[in-house]
Amino acid sequence: MTYHLILGDRAYSSWSLRAWLLVDRWDIDADISYVSFLSRDVEAQLERATPSRTVPTLVLADGTPVWDSLAVAETLAEAHPSIWPEDAPARAVARSLAAEMHSGFGALREVCPMNLRVAYQDWDPGDGVAADLRRLERIWDYALDRFGGPWLCGEYSAADAFYTPVAARIAGYGLNVSESAAAYVRAHLEEPSFRAWRALALTEGPDLPWYARSYPQADWPG
Template sequence: MAHAAATTATLTLSSKTYSAWSLRGWLLCKLAGLDVAEKLVENDAANRAELLLLSPSVLVPRLNYGEASVWDTLAIAEFLNETFPEAGMFPADPIARALCRSISGEIHSGFTNLRSALPMNLKVVHDKFPVFSGARPDIERIEAIWEDCLERFGGPFLFGDRPTVADAMYAPVTRRFISYAVAVSPVSRAYCDAIDGWEPMQQWLAAARAEPEEMEELEVEF
């Protein structure tokens, strides 16, 4: 569902190949049914240094909608939910909605070992990759979150048959698991496949593959 209001919407993004936060912001706009013009930050050396200095806030992704300017993915999610309540970005049930917000906040602020061990790179798929042992508790916790939600709400998405804010927040993790051949349970693998088959995710992956090789892979996520 796309909203064709007169209000101008622009989403500032960085690399589609390497930026997990940009992917999250873009998926949130898709969940809201909001068509946005994309503004990509330049990926030259000076801007790379600036991104690293400002990380993790960076103000990317940033949604400009009319007079509003909103950055940080959770702030974008809440703004879009308030602006387009009919989109159903959060579960309707208040208990499920509270859980959705909780696990979205957990991925937003945690799992630093996972981010370091498995940096976002949508152009590679490894057959085998050594996973730093410090990242294992993060992987186990993420799988526990997924399996709990999928069992409770029946899948294929975390809160049932349609994606929510939580799926947008965890989508980059599914690609990390796929890219680095992380051994996960069949339930987690099925969830990764469901996110991979989600149409907006397919659109982003195609754009990432077409992105010019202008940027070195960064060790710090932005």
């Protein structure tokens, strides 16, 4: 089946990145189109996929819209089951990790919006972000220790795709994490699909000023 995947700006759309990683890593046949965040009318641009109002949106061959990244992952996994680990305990933990990302880490998401065009250093992200980072370290360590790496639940799975934008935030905002978390972040920065996405993110689309921060800048660390 050929899907239609609708994404947002590559530099800024963290949820779009998650869905695209699944399509790219699993070599899934999908026509890709983009909405623009510049005009801030994403819902109107998605009119053809009603009632979707955010990206990513996956449109099935019969026109059915799937309008949430976790639903996109589950729908793609019906035809590509290896999106989730084969081993049942690893699959359960992978789903827990992806679900916690999907519903949590509000401070990190709010204070550090994904921006793949710039890196910062030497600023104070505050207690809320620090608490989110400690929680990430805890659940990443649990999964990496239990399933032996190199990805969270062994082989690369949807859980890792869901944490790629988190890794990009930790790297891009110069956030302090434990050595094991930093190693997991580096694995994402070196991962070929992420690198391909970021290369396009650097050249496609305008700079959106509302994502810019006034912190001291650094070289991108990957």
